[in-house]
Amino acid sequence: xxxxxxxxxxxxxxxxxxxxxxxxxxxxxxxxxxxxxxxxxxxxxxxxxxxxxxxxxxxxxxxxxxxxxxxxxxxxxxxxxxxxxxxxxxxxxxxxxxxxxxxxxxxxxxxxxxxxxxxxxxxxxxxxxxxxxxxxxxxxxxxxxxxxxxxxxxxxxxxxxxxxxxxxxxxxxxxxxxxxxxxxxxxxxxxxxxxxxxxxxxxxxxxxxxxxxxxxxxxxxxxxxxxxxxxxxxxxxxxxxxxxxxxxxxxxxxxxxxxxxxxxxxxxxxxxxxxxxxxxxxxxxxxxxxxxxxxxxxxxxx
Numbered sequence: 001x002x003x004x005x006x007x008x009x010x011x012x013x014x015x016x017x018x019x020x021x022x023x024x025x026x027x028x029x030x031x032x033x034x035x036x037x038x039x040x041x042x043x044x045x046x047x048x049x050x051x052x053x054x055x056x057x058x059x060x061x062x063x064x065x066x067x068x069x070x071x072x073x074x075x076x077x078x079x080x081x082x083x084x085x086x087x088x089x090x091x092x093x094x095x096x097x098x099x100x101x102x103x104x105x106x107x108x109x110x111x112x113x114x115x116x117x118x119x120x121x122x123x124x125x126x127x128x129x130x131x132x133x134x135x136x137x138x139x140x141x142x143x144x145x146x147x148x149x150x151x152x153x154x155x156x157x158x159x160x161x162x163x164x165x166x167x168x169x170x171x172x173x174x175x176x177x178x179x180x181x182x183x184x185x186x187x188x189x190x191x192x193x194x195x196x197x198x199x200x201x202x203x204x205x206x207x208x209x210x211x212x213x214x215x216x217x218x219x220x221x222x223x224x225x226x227x228x229x230x231x232x233x234x235x236x237x238x239x240x241x242x243x244x245x246x247x248x249x250x251x252x253x254x255x256x257x258x259x260x261x262x263x264x265x266x267x268x269x270x271x272x273x274x275x276x277x278x279x280x281x282x283x284x285x286x287x288x289x290x291x292x293x294x295x296x297x298x299x300x301x302x
Contacts, residue, residue, distance in 0.1 A: 003075055005039045006068040008032050009047055013057055013065050014119070059136065066137030073284055090114070092286035093121035095133040096143035097214045098202060098231045099273075100252035105293035109286055120286075124231065127154075127214060128207035134276050135161035140287045142276040143168075143294075145248070147269060149219070153211040158276055167274040169298045173216050174249030174262040178239045183263070190266045195223065198243035200234050203227035215246045216271055235260050248273060250298060273298075 012021040012032060022029045040047055047061035057065065069091055090113045096102040106122045114120075123129075123139065133139040146154050146165075158165055175189050181197075183189050199222040202214045210218045226243060228234045237243045239259050248271050249262040275291070277283065283291065 001039060001042060003072065005035050006072055008035045009039065010065060010068055010072060012036070012048070012055070017054055063137050070284060090118040090120065090286055092284065093123070093139040094141050094143070094290065095123040095125055095130040095139040097127065097130065097145065098124050099143060099248065099250065101250050101294065101297040102143050104252055104297050105290055108293040109290050112289055113286055126204045126207065127212040128204065131157055131161055131163065131276065134163055134278065137278065140277065140284060141290060143273070144276065145271045145273045147216050147271055150211045162279055163276045164279050165274050165276050167272055168294060169273055171248035171250065171271045171273060173246050173265045173267055173269055173271060175244050175265050176238060176247055176251070176260055176262055177244045178242060179259055179261045181242050184261060186263060188264045188266050191220070194244055198224040198226050198237070198241050200226050200228065200237055200243045200245040202234070203229060216269055217246055217267065
């Protein structure tokens with residue numbers, strides 16, 4: 001296995017076809033094809049599945065590519081430090097529940113490492129997919145919460161996927177509502193006061209069990225329920241319908257504006273928000289920078 005072979009497979013995966021990769025690398029298609037075949041034979045896995053429509057990265061290939069990218073990143077660091085060769089083309093991915101501090105930290109990493117060329121991904125997605133993304137190395141870091149109700153199941157699922165959970169902070173549940181909501185002037189809000197208002201939550205697709213719910217206290221029966229997929233829609237409905245959702249209380253005026261506010265919810269519960277990552281796999285410099293940025297934005301809650 002050589003760095004050249006790793007560079008070939010990563011370039012093919014990034015460009016989608018061997019022909020496009022060959023053009024980018026200024027080499028012939030047979031050179032790349034032979035290099036891939038030799039590498040697959042050596043490591044005894046199929047990285048790319050060949051179809052009538054072209055090549056598709058296999059599941060095990062995705063995992064191998066994640067490691068390959070880390071190896072190439074370390075090689076680039078060595079060349080930058082000792083050979084003064086600038087080859088930086090950052091790649092970094094995060095999968096997260098819908099938290100503004102996760103977005104703020106992501107912006108910080110781009111500002112630090114972005115440069116003229118980069119490939120960063122921020123996936124605000126469903127809880128099950130966050131764990132799946134990190135287990136398959138589709139994302140380096142995942143962000144989610146546990147509580148007394150879901151902790152046993154979520155921790156078991158994390159362990160089964162050979163991941164580890166690192167706590168960021170523990171939050172008291174808060175209600176997110178419009179600044180013009182009838183309850184906006186209350187210092188704290190009780191559950192019974194919310195009964196007449198629409199309850200907004202993020203839908204979880206095929207894994208809609210309360211264990212995977214992004215909102216704490218999801219088992220409570222509510223008369224008015226609206227499920228959405230993205231944060232902007234949820235906040236628009238909160239403003240337009242006097243709806244509410246339940247989250248950490250960490251809110252960004254820069255991202256969410258002045259229209260959404262957080263008020264403590266009068267319940268005896270907690271949200272343990274943390275990151276998940278692959279066990280025994282060192283974070284990239286982008287991952288480390290992201291962790292530092294996360295801790296900066298949640299510092300007051302630690």
